[in-house]
Amino acid sequence: MSTDSLVAGTHFLPEADPVRVAHKALASNLSDLAAMGATPAWVSLALTMPEPDETWLAGFCQGFFALAEYYNVQLIGGDTTKGPLSLTLTVQGFVPQGKALTRCGAQSGDWIYVTGTLGDSAAGLALLLGQKSVDDAALAETLIERHYCAQPRILAGQALRGIASAALDISDGLVSDLGHILKRSGVAAVIEVDKLPLSEELRRFEPDAEKASQLALTSGEEYELCFTVPEVNRGAVETALAHCGVKATCVGQLRPGTGITLFNAGEAVDWQLQGYDHFAE
Known part of the structure; x- marks a missing residue:
């Protein structure tokens, strides 16, 4: 499991293409699972927007679901609220017991x-x-x-x-x-x-x-x-x-x-x- 947040003005420009913003948001979370050697399965999304914007949301959905479908990841829930533009995603996946890659196994000489x-x-x-x-x-x-x-x-x-x-x-x-x-x-x-x-x-x-x-x-x-x-x-x-x-x-x-x-x-x-x-x- 991994959770990441992306905030407009910090992680992406407010005027950025929403297709690219969506890809970046999901890819950054999936990358955490990749580093564990995991197979991704589900994602939840919390989206905060200053105002509803159907054009922006259409582009965002295009980028988000293109990457989600490529890795067979299902959107299982989330939340929407009003406020400064930001995204928080939580991804979950599977790894065989005892096989997860971690940060603590390296040794001198590796x-x-x-x-x-x-x-x-x-x-x-x-x-x-x-x-x-x-x-x-x-x-x-x-x-x-x-x-x-x-x-x-x-x-x-x-x-x-x-x-x-x-x-x-x-x-x-x-x-x-x-x-x-x-x-x-x-x-x-x-x-x-x-x-x-x-x-x-x-x-x-x-x-x-x-x-x-x-x-x-x-x-x-x-x-x-x-x-x-x-x-x-x-x-x-x-x-x-x-x-x-x-x-x-x-x-x-x-x-x-x-x-x-x-x-x-x-x-x-x-x-x-x-x-x-x-x-x-």
Whole structure:
């Protein structure tokens, strides 16, 4: 089970396409189940709106039910009320007893992997907020689409049961979310930033390699999986993920101690980075 809230002006722009808002809301919740290796089954939705808006609701329903039907998730209830635009979803699912992926099973020596590519969501958000612009309209649209319409890694999470020692989804940035595994498991991490998987679109958006890597480390709302794997299971990762069409990249290793150390091309770097802070001003 997982619950997430999305608030207009914080998690999405008030004028955002409701189709995309719905996809993002449901995908973010399903991603939590993916990180547990679970199969999603039901969802409830609490919707708060300032005024009834049939056009907005039609778009929202289109995006919501398209993703729900794809993952065979049933809407079983919820609530509506008047107020500032916000959404709260609770998803429920199944996982075989004793097989759930958690954050507390990692050990020193385990390898750190991420699925997909990182950084595109932050790039899309920067474009939406007008913090940066690009001349290529197709590139801008691709990155904005990736910000709003990530695909939860449900099948990948299921495939990693019995292989990964710990897992979570990247919602607040790799450097922030990986810290939860480190804290719960009592280990430290070394990240090889030159091994981070970056899309061609991100490299075009940010040609400076260091800045692109920093985006990849801090980009929130990626909804890719970060997971750790013991040495004995490394050979099983590619085979396990092959059937669901998801690529995983090894980006570092766990060590004794605390915190995260960054290396770039074999040299330690002192980048003062942090992921998304829900209560930052």
